[in-house]
Amino acid sequence: MRDVAQHAGVSLSTVSRVLRGAPGVAPQVRQRVQDSADELSYVVSRNASGLVTGRTGRVAVVAPTLRPWFFGGVLAGLGDALGAADLDMLVYQVGEVRSRRGWTRALPLRRNADAVVTVSMDLSEEECRRLDDVGVPMVLTGQKVSGRASVFIDDREGAAAATRHLLNLGHTRIAYIGSRTPEWFSGSARDRLAGHRAAMAGAGLEPWSLVRSPDQEGGELAMGELLSAAEPPTAVLAEFDGIAMGAHRTLRRSGVPVPGAISLMGFDNHDAASVLDLTTVDQSPYDTGLAAGRLAVDILAGTARPDTHIEMPTQIILRHSTAAPRGARGLSS
Amino acid sequence: MRDVAQHAGVSLSTVSRVLRGAPGVAPQVRQRVQDSADELSYVVSRNASGLVTGRTGRVAVVAPTLRPWFFGGVLAGLGDALGAADLDMLVYQVGEVRSRRGWTRALPLRRNADAVVTVSMDLSEEECRRLDDVGVPMVLTGQKVSGRASVFIDDREGAAAATRHLLNLGHTRIAYIGSRTPEWFSGSARDRLAGHRAAMAGAGLEPWSLVRSPDQEGGELAMGELLSAAEPPTAVLAEFDGIAMGAHRTLRRSGVPVPGAISLMGFDNHDAASVLDLTTVDQSPYDTGLAAGRLAVDILAGTARPDTHIEMPTQIILRHSTAAPRGARGLSS
DNA sequence: CCACAGCATGAAAACGTTGCCATCAGCCCC
DNA sequence: GGGGCTGATGGCAACGTTTTCATGCTGTGG
Numbered sequence: 001m002r003d004v005a006q007h008a009g010v011s012l013s014t015v016s017r018v019l020r021g022a023p024g025v026a027p028q029v030r031q032r033v034q035d036s037a038d039e040l041s042y043v044v045s046r047n048a049s050g051l052v053t054g055r056t057g058r059v060a061v062v063a064p065t066l067r068p069w070f071f072g073g074v075l076a077g078l079g080d081a082l083g084a085a086d087l088d089m090l091v092y093q094v095g096e097v098r099s100r101r102g103w104t105r106a107l108p109l110r111r112n113a114d115a116v117v118t119v120s121m122d123l124s125e126e127e128c129r130r131l132d133d134v135g136v137p138m139v140l141t142g143q144k145v146s147g148r149a150s151v152f153i154d155d156r157e158g159a160a161a162a163t164r165h166l167l168n169l170g171h172t173r174i175a176y177i178g179s180r181t182p183e184w185f186s187g188s189a190r191d192r193l194a195g196h197r198a199a200m201a202g203a204g205l206e207p208w209s210l211v212r213s214p215d216q217e218g219g220e221l222a223m224g225e226l227l228s229a230a231e232p233p234t235a236v237l238a239e240f241d242g243i244a245m246g247a248h249r250t251l252r253r254s255g256v257p258v259p260g261a262i263s264l265m266g267f268d269n270h271d272a273a274s275v276l277d278l279t280t281v282d283q284s285p286y287d288t289g290l291a292a293g294r295l296a297v298d299i300l301a302g303t304a305r306p307d308t309h310i311e312m313p314t315q316i317i318l319r320h321s322t323a324a325p326r327g328a329r330g331l332s333s
Numbered sequence: 334m335r336d337v338a339q340h341a342g343v344s345l346s347t348v349s350r351v352l353r354g355a356p357g358v359a360p361q362v363r364q365r366v367q368d369s370a371d372e373l374s375y376v377v378s379r380n381a382s383g384l385v386t387g388r389t390g391r392v393a394v395v396a397p398t399l400r401p402w403f404f405g406g407v408l409a410g411l412g413d414a415l416g417a418a419d420l421d422m423l424v425y426q427v428g429e430v431r432s433r434r435g436w437t438r439a440l441p442l443r444r445n446a447d448a449v450v451t452v453s454m455d456l457s458e459e460e461c462r463r464l465d466d467v468g469v470p471m472v473l474t475g476q477k478v479s480g481r482a483s484v485f486i487d488d489r490e491g492a493a494a495a496t497r498h499l500l501n502l503g504h505t506r507i508a509y510i511g512s513r514t515p516e517w518f519s520g521s522a523r524d525r526l527a528g529h530r531a532a533m534a535g536a537g538l539e540p541w542s543l544v545r546s547p548d549q550e551g552g553e554l555a556m557g558e559l560l561s562a563a564e565p566p567t568a569v570l571a572e573f574d575g576i577a578m579g580a581h582r583t584l585r586r587s588g589v590p591v592p593g594a595i596s597l598m599g600f601d602n603h604d605a606a607s608v609l610d611l612t613t614v615d616q617s618p619y620d621t622g623l624a625a626g627r628l629a630v631d632i633l634a635g636t637a638r639p640d641t642h643i644e645m646p647t648q649i650i651l652r653h654s655t656a657a658p659r660g661a662r663g664l665s666s
Numbered sequence: 667c668c669a670c671a672g673c674a675t676g677a678a679a680a681c682g683t684t685g686c687c688a689t690c691a692g693c694c695c696c
Numbered sequence: 697g698g699g700g701c702t703g704a705t706g707g708c709a710a711c712g713t714t715t716t717c718a719t720g721c722t723g724t725g726g
Contacts, residue, residue: 012684048711
């Protein structure tokens with residue numbers, strides 16, 4: 001910066017003003033400084049400016065993992081929203097050791113980010129409070145916590161709608177394949193199961209749910225089990241597309257026609273759902289990320305309240321993996 | 334930090350030494366300072382320390398987009414590798430406007446990151462040179478540029494091996510579906526096509542390749558075209574799994590059995606490839622990211638040369654979408 | 667018993683910016 | 697024509713660290 005000042009023949013203060021776009025600089029001088037900066041291809045160090053302003057120009061994004069397709073979409077949305085506000089995006093993967101190191105890892109954020117966005121972290125109340133200690137605004141995605149900025153979908157209603165779709169087609173023997181890890185039953189897994197159960201209860205039917213590992217294999221195994229039941233289901237709703245894909249695989253291998261003998265439905269609208277012609281509940285991770293990013297920006301700007309809740313829409317995507325059960329003549333009503 | 338010093342009853346210097354793990358502090362004092370820091374849940378500001386050391390503790394990751402599954406894997410690997418070295422990961426999406434803003438966006442990195450990792454950016458020589466101006470070490474992934482640290486797979490050989498697999502099964506009418514956007518023919522697209530052509534030439538066969546848009550739809554359309562040829566192919570190799578999935582969809586809709594009538598092969602081992610039982614060429618984006626992250630760390634530490642090349646392995650994953658053509662009795666030899 | 671080495675510790679400068687205050691010039695109005 | 701106002705500009709302290717250098721203390725060898 002000193003070099004630029006010298007090159008333009010002005011003081012440090014003036015260069016700083018120009019580069020910050022602050023007022024109080026003659027247009028002519030402003031231009032000259034701008035040119036000098038460009039010529040020396042100079043950019044301000046966020047480090048130094050952050051030191052004095054207290055703002056870092058960075059937003060931390062915390063996710064349990066980055067591998068699944070879902071997170072790429074969210075990150076893309078976040079990146080676009082934050083980039084538009086000239087904020088940089090710091091990405092942290094806290095991994096499965098969250099219970100032990102989770103809050104420790106949160107600390108490095110302390111004065112190194114202006115805001116924190118969590119992605120599908122499924123934080124407990126206590127963890128939320130611990131993050132509050134970091135002292136920066138926080139936006140949660142994938143979960144809804146009262147009093148805190150959240151961007152989420154209505155998992156409960158999504159699963160209920162999916163179930164109603166199957167019910168309306170005339171199915172009565174409907175099974176649900178859910179997931180949980182040995183130590184973790186995620187909030188969205190809980191909500192989807194609850195939504196399914198509520199819809200079943202609404203139709204006066206007994207729920208029939210299996211819980212397996214949250215991956216394709218879980219779906220494969222669960223479907224195998226369902227196929228060997230005394231009276232197999234005529235429709236299956238999976239907690240998410242990955243499970244549905246596993247189930248689909250078992251069905252294909254067993255020669256069970258979909259939707260001929262069994263209707264299959266997923267949740268999330270995974271990239272590959274269209275390949276399998278899988279009926280599913282669509283949600284857009286990109287839009288979720290975009291909304292969360294914008295919310296973070298607005299909270300920082302003071303134009304949004306730090307307890308804003310944004311519900312993202314879900315929508316049933318009808319493809320060809322669901323149909324009326326054999327022998328039915330249409331809507332059950 | 335001052336608070337910690339006061340709390341522990343020592344000077345700022347000592348606190349700094351302890352927190353940096355620098356030698357020259359009595360074990361007893363070290364412990365006391367550590368405890369104070371923990372109690373006040375204090376962490377150093379990377380901003381301030383970077384200001385004086387010149388190191389930012391951050392590595393910038395630049396990708397054209399973050400949406401596709403591939404990038405999530407790379408980011409996960411990078412995050413793990415960088416996190417292990419206590420480096421933070423800054424993620425930038427430069428988008429499709431790369432031609433215009435590409436080098437402009439590179440500038441903000443100037444003194445805000447210790448190293449730059451590009452992911453599948455397919456940089457030209459000139460763009461590389463422009464990035465050199467940033468003045469920090471740079472690691473390229475998804476492309477091989479001599480004289481610069483690169484992590485890549487051998488796309489050419491992967492495609493050649495895939496082609497040989499089909500040849501060995503006895504196929505002779507093999508089509509290749511490649512991709513390009515109106516303005517962009519990526520390096521890996523070029524290499525895979527070249528590898529396929531070389532293998533075909535090695536077998537004394539004429540290549541038969543189509544080029545479409547780089548998505549499922551491109552695959553669907555191309556497959557439609559192939560099916561209406563005078564003599565359709567008995568095997569199809571797609572540049573990547575997304576295209577193969579599109580092709581698979583067309584085949585399914587047309588009632589063409591796979592691999593009964595047509596063998597289909599992809600590239601990349603997409604999450605969903607296993608669902609379709611698609612034979613494909615495996616590469617691990619996670620491992621690529623991990624290797625690139627470690628390489629960046631090593632270059633920063635001075636233990637790796639900044640022109641190191643790392644070739645990641647590819648491997649053919651045999652599933653059930655490829656088989657000998659009808660009427661063949663086995664290996665062609 | 668003295669000199670000196672070696673180690674633990676503290677003091678202060680420096681890093682690159684911003685923000686406040688002072689200065690200065692030009693202008694308007696009385 | 698002078699006083700006060702406005703707007704442009706420069707000087708300087710401060711931000712929170714690291715790093716260098718100085719200082720004091722302890723133990724050791726001559």
